[in-house]
Amino acid sequence: MSRIAVQEERCKGCLLCTTVCPVQIIQQSERINQNGYKVAEVPAASMDKCTGCTSCATICPDVAITVWRSKKPKKAA
């Protein structure tokens, strides 16, 4: 499954990632990190929509997002 992880202690809550997500699953959470920023998150329920396109990570000014992309299934089920 494609997914992202937000390194919450690095996130500054600028929300640029929320504007570029093609499936619009990134949002501002209610959690506040050590620096006082409300961090970005993907609710666990929407994570399966993630396409692993890396747009959010590309625009993140704080390199706070890591992206994994699911490998294409080689064997037919």
Next chain:
Amino acid sequence: MTTKAKAVAPKVAANTASETEELVFDRPESMVDRATHYCPGCHHGIAHRLVAELLDEMDLTKKTIAVSSIGCSVFLYNYIDVDTVEAPHGRAPAVATGVKRARGDKFVFTYQGDGDLASIGMAEIMHAANRGERLTVVFVNNTVYGMTGGQMAPTTLIGQKTTTCPGGRCKDREGSPIRMSEIIAQLGGVVFAARGSLDSVKNIRQAKKYLKKAFEVQEQGLGFSFVELLSGCPTNWRMTPLAANKRITEEMIPYFPLGVYRDSTADGTCGSLVAPAEGGK
């Protein structure tokens, strides 16, 4: 509560690519895992990352000497894990000239803001470019003096309000914003000059291509390469990061058109233009 716990769960498995998934985006190796001092939404972080990614990809980290400027990017050495010389305000191209001439085998780039490069450092950048020093200049243009509190810079747009032009920049009084890429592209020793932007994913990817080309120009010893990156300063523009990105798209890019302004690599004439930086060694 369960949602919360699940949302944090992927962090536990961080950095482990399994059989079903592959790691496609992570912090570049040469970028130190440390919180930056930049404001939320500041594009310096993106510019740093692009440079660090290219240093990794082109295997230049070990042989790089960076020359950082005065401005917000003064702490470049805290974030990119390469040897760095801190130049006096605006003098990064002059310092880099010395570094490159003394150590012609090293990869040397300067990282400068618009207050640094286009104002106090105008003489140094013009002459370094004209001499065709084998340097790469990364020029971050956010139309304002960021570190000192948002004063007017040479690149401040007409009508833009800053602390030193509170009524908005007036063409009759302060002149027009300087388009550095166009000016630099005219000079004799320049092999590559381009302007990119950091406001959207598409533009960021294009900007990385420009930077890569500029780095290659230096690696091939062709001459001077210059990349301007339009970036945002939400704090001094008194905007949210989202509004700042919109401003780049709607106001900055029309005045500072993106694209390549000089590329002498293809036609092969650049060899005769450059100063003998390594030849004199």
